[in-house]
Amino acid sequence: MINFEDELRKFHPSLEIEDAQDAIYNQDMTDITDLLVKLIREDRDNKEETKEEK
Amino acid sequence: MICYNCGAELTTNNFCTNCGADVGRYKKIVSTANLLYNQGLDKARVRDLSGAAETLRQCLKLDKSNVDARNLLGLIYFEVGEYVQALNEWVISKNLRPTKNIADDYIELLSNNPAKLDVYSQAVKKFNQALSNCYRGDLDVAEITLRKVLSLNPKYVQAHQLLALVYIHSEQWENARKELYRAQKIDVGNTITLRYLSEAQNILDMDDEGALQGKGLDLKGRKAGAELRAAGKKDLADNYAPQVIRKESKTSTVIINLIIGILIGLAVAYLLILPAKITEAREGVDESLKAAAEQLDAKTAQISSLEQDLKSAQNQNEKLKSDLEVYIGDNGRMTAIDSLLGAVNSYIENPEDMQTVADYLDKIDEKAVEESGESFKVVYTDLMSKVGADVSQTYYDSGMRAYQEELFEEAIGDLTKAYSYDNSNGDALYNLGNAYRKSGDTVKALETYEKVITEFPDTEMATRSQQYINELNVD
Numbered sequence: 113m114i115n116f117e118d119e120l121r122k123f124h125p126s127l128e129i130e131d132a133q134d135a136i137y138n139q140d141m142t143d144i145t146d147l148l149v150k151l152i153r154e155d156r157d158n159k160e161e162t163k164e165e166k
Numbered sequence: 167m168i169c170y171n172c173g174a175e176l177t178t179n180n181f182c183t184n185c186g187a188d189v190g191r192y193k194k195i196v197s198t199a200n201l202l203y204n205q206g207l208d209k210a211r212v213r214d215l216s217g218a219a220e221t222l223r224q225c226l227k228l229d230k231s232n233v234d235a236r237n238l239l240g241l242i243y244f245e246v247g248e249y250v251q252a253l254n255e256w257v258i259s260k261n262l263r264p265t266k267n268i269a270d271d272y273i274e275l276l277s278n279n280p281a282k283l284d285v286y287s288q289a290v291k292k293f294n295q296a297l298s299n300c301y302r303g304d305l306d307v308a309e310i311t312l313r314k315v316l317s318l319n320p321k322y323v324q325a326h327q328l329l330a331l332v333y334i335h336s337e338q339w340e341n342a343r344k345e346l347y348r349a350q351k352i353d354v355g356n357t358i359t360l361r362y363l364s365e366a367q368n369i370l371d372m373d374d375e376g377a378l379q380g381k382g383l384d385l386k387g388r389k390a391g392a393e394l395r396a397a398g399k400k401d402l403a404d405n406y407a408p409q410v411i412r413k414e415s416k417t418s419t420v421i422i423n424l425i426i427g428i429l430i431g432l433a434v435a436y437l438l439i440l441p442a443k444i445t446e447a448r449e450g451v452d453e454s455l456k457a458a459a460e461q462l463d464a465k466t467a468q469i470s471s472l473e474q475d476l477k478s479a480q481n482q483n484e485k486l487k488s489d490l491e492v493y494i495g496d497n498g499r500m501t502a503i504d505s506l507l508g509a510v511n512s513y514i515e516n517p518e519d520m521q522t523v524a525d526y527l528d529k530i531d532e533k534a535v536e537e538s539g540e541s542f543k544v545v546y547t548d549l550m551s552k553v554g555a556d557v558s559q560t561y562y563d564s565g566m567r568a569y570q571e572e573l574f575e576e577a578i579g580d581l582t583k584a585y586s587y588d589n590s591n592g593d594a595l596y597n598l599g600n601a602y603r604k605s606g607d608t609v610k611a612l613e614t615y616e617k618v619i620t621e622f623p624d625t626e627m628a629t630r631s632q633q634y635i636n637e638l639n640v641d
Contacts, residue, residue, distance in 0.1 A: 127250035
């Protein structure tokens with residue numbers, strides 16, 4: 113059964129043109145690829161550090 | 167595909183031939199992103215826009231540089247009325263690939279049509295306003311505002327859904343269903359739309375059943391039934407539905423309904439149409455009668471008038487006849503003049519022939535003499551003075567002869583004439599009285615005797631007349 117209040121909470125205001133700029137700037141553009149690259153780089157860095165210590 | 171590390175073109179190897187970076191996993195991620203894009207595209211093609219949007223977002227989460235997915239996502243946002251989000255995606259897409267990008271065209275399309283842009287902007291503003299009204303509880307105002315929003319942008323799916331929700335809350339199930347159908351046309355796979363639609367449909371179905379069975383369901387029962395039905399507990403939900411009566415066969419129902427319809431039609435015709443027709447016919451007859459009566463009245467009036475004219479003409483005719491009679495009748499003036507002339511002529515020719523003169527003079531009426539002119543009277547009087555006594559004597563002689571022969575009627579006539587020609591002839595008057603007496607006319611006899619006494623007093627005739635009067639009175 114539909115509860116009006118609960119359903120109403122699921123509705124959010126739509127973006128207005130004035131909010132477009134902020135929305136674009138605040139958008140999180142990180143994707144899996146970025147995470148993967150980050151992980152690979154971190155892994156590489158760790159390996160290099162270990163080599164240096166030895 | 168390019169290397170994420172150095173940007174060099176990758177080969178079929180799982181490493182970059184330029185920088186040696188491990189690209190195996192990267193390739194899988196990009197492949198999966200492409201797969202998701204394809205799925206999103208398939209969904210968009212069948213208008214499952216919500217599903218397509220979700221898939222494309224997942225695609226972009228895997229590979230943000232998938233410009234095609236971003237452009238398609240923007241297009242989907244624009245189709246459902248979220249034009250700012252659409253613009254966002256296209257702007258980002260343009261930044262990722264500045265040249266040879268269809269996002270350029272989309273942005274240009276919007277930029278070059280400021281009026282349209284303003285309409286979309288108004289629609290979004292009003293939607294947000296309506297949403298605030300809903301939060302505040304002003305659902306009537308929200309309803310009006312949302313209708314306005316949808317008039318500005320009929321493809322605004324969220325507005326359709328919110329309006330449907332408001333209708334559902336105010337139990338306008340049919341209106342809710344209409345709005346949800348409209349939303350479903352734009353985005354067939356939207357779960358919110360489908361859920362609301364299912365709710366409204368359940369309520370309406372139960373309402374239809376209740377109406378069919380002639381029983382209304384109260385709201386609680388309907389809602390409870392709808393809840394259970396939505397929860398998949400159809401058996402329990404049926405407890406809230408009225409008992410289903412087995413319907414009769416359609417054919418017999420149709421025939422019965424036809425017969426009932428015909429009977430109702432006949433009854434209507436008999437009770438409503440026929441009296442009206444009868445009244446109309448009567449009115450027509452009345453009108454005709456009225457017209458005929460009016461004509462009759464006119465004719466009657468005409469007849470009366472003609473009768474009046476006829477009567478008047480007849481009266482005039484009678485008058486003219488009587489006037490003519492005065493002149494040409496037996497006692498008319500012309501006759502009197504002729505008679506007088508005849509008498510004068512006879513006297514001139516043969517003065518001794520008193521009888522002829524008397525015959526002419528008898529034809530002259532006393533009234534005619536009175537009404538005649540002066541000349542006539544002079545001639546008549548003169549003639550009478552000359553012949554009156556002789557004529558009187560002639561009639562006296564004939565009268566006495568008739569008296570003696572006891573022809574009293576004839577005697578009365580002659581003696582009357584004798585006296586009329588000569589008033590001094592007392593004997594004629596006296597014997598006239600005797601003739602009346604002898605004939606049995608006592609009244610006339612008494613009158614005549616009285617006249618004798620009056621005209622000829624102190625005479626023997628008067629004395630005898632008195633005696634006869636006494637005798638007659640005693641009788």
